[in-house]
Amino acid sequence: MLRSLCLSLALMLPVSSALAAEPAADPYAQGRALVGDIQRIVTPNGVQETFEVTLGGARQVVNVRGADRDNPILLFVHGGPGAVEMPVAWSFQRPWEDFFTVVQWDQRGAGRSFPLNDPKALAPTLKPERYRDDAIELIEQLRARYGQRKVFVLGHSWGSIVGLMVAMKRPDLLHAYIGMGQVIDFRENERQGYAWVLDRARADGNAEAVKALEALAPYPGEGAFAIDKMSTQRLWSIHYGGLAAGRDNADFYFRAPRLSPEYTPADVKAWGDGSAFTITTMFPQLSDVTFAGVTRLDVPVVMLLGRQDYTTPSSITEAWMARLQAPSKAVVFFEHSAHLPMVEQPGLVLQALVDRVRPLARPR
Template identity: 65%
Template sequence: MRLTVLLFAIAVALPAQAQSDRHKADAYAQGREIIADIDKIVTPDGIQETFTATLGGAPQVINVRGADRDNPLLLFIHGGPGSVEMPIAWSFQRPWEDYFAVVQWDQRGAGRSYRLIDPEKLAPTLSVDRYRDDAIALIELLRRKYGKRKVVLVGHSWGSAIGLAVAAKRPDLISAYVGIGQLIDVRENERLGFAWTLARAKADDNQEAVAELEGIRPYPGPGALDVKKLQIERKWSIRYGALAAYREDAAFYFNAAALSPEYAPADIEAIDDGSELAFRALFPQLVDLSFLGLTRVDVPVFLFLGRHDHTCDSALAARWLGKLDSPEKKIVWFEHSAHLPMLEQPGRVLTALVDDVRPLATP
């Protein structure tokens, strides 16, 4: 089976037989054609384009879609590390495009960007600061290309760490920041997630889960994170709905890439390679990643938090926002979502973007 990483969520996606069928006969081609036709931007002032830009010395793929090019720009920063959301965007983004020109960006070495540069040369460049600076360079490029002064910045999961770092460093470029599944502190996040998962397993009298979880104590423990321990924790936290509420997995999310009009089969296969590259390079760095010391951000900050999110603990993010000093701040709770509210409650995400965020957007 294909495994994909979403902020350390080791998630099962397409089964092996489906991959084989796709590779041999591209069984999803007709579906992609239908979705491409449905999603085609046909309005006279619309925009629909994909291009490659060199950011920080690395070529990266950018996709821009919107019904009216005069609408505000919204840059969506995907999760992972390495879990691109350009190929999944067709499943939730189209309504956003009536109100924003939406930018999807395959970060360095991820998705369609993976095959544009030698991954071994790229690996030493992968750091939180490099991704942050790539995002800043992309925003500057988008401003010039589309004649905008600022962008709405949306970060999901791992992308919320990049997005928040950008908002803190360059608030002059951003009209509002939205964190979906906001990451605040990796070590504390792991501690809280483990405690929740173990409690759920005990309440469920799941002896197998309890034994495996007890067996990885202390978790996360001092020092670097242990990958094997992480995989065990995620195995059971995902099973209990920490990634997708009321579901035992998030296959519905990851499998959506197979029908993407933006991705050929070879691009889909590159997703795993990019995830592995980013995970291998970044994993040792991330255990000490924390925004607990960030107490002021000079842009409006919105957190879209799933009530059931224990992949990036939503309660931890809410406590952080409560102490943050910013021009405006708000939590939008998604009572029936975990870490993927864009797909779990897409209508509520749309209305929050339109009602709360768009009025602050700078053209």
């Protein structure tokens, strides 16, 4: 199995050994139970449920939480492919649930959805358009299940490719589209991220990093992306804070599932297995993903960007938003965040969702 399993944006991120190999005993069971009890939804009109849906012929797992089911739905489309957010959401999502009914969805081949389908049968279906259509099917089911006319879609990293494609194809389903760690042009994303981390390594006098990064040149190059090259680039990008500002590793993020009430150790293993499966199957397809030519969307757009994000450089999205025509648009920067503002600056992300996003909901 690849050492780099869990991703953000179809980008290889090295997983800590703790996630890759859980101990035979489960020392975190009591902690998970405590977190689950603290976060239990007890309001009379609240919702807290996990269920399976079939989307595009594939069984997939959905978790829905909110203090008032009459609040607007916010569908979080996770990164990767395969980097599920459901087991990390406990660390930042609970305050969102006072204002939204929040949906976490383990996409096809990912997390708790991975063991539900035959990988050999699933592999030919792993294409961006299929994920987009899965999301549209899920939105339709959520609207019917909870009596909502429209929903919010928040796409993070790889999920921002899926979410933006949904906004382009079915704007009628959305109150607004929210991007976080937004991908606009995948190849340009890689070019800028590589140049940044190589500059940082040279300035730091890090001979090991410089040698490893210079060996990748030309990066990302022409044609399909190479997984091994991107894995090396991400390793050093994480080291210099391109994933989480001020941090030289991602352990805090990848170890969070240990305390997730929604994930058992077996589910955590499925996360790693599904991530390896989806990235090796899909990665060559993603090199030409670009929205650079999109100049209009028929739905409000809000971008929540980490100023220090060099996993998906935020300057690319900022320039694209300046060109975009939409019913309304806004860019919110988080100055002390990189690619994970929801866990790096959770209070300010909540404020942005309440002040900039929630007012865009229309009555049912």
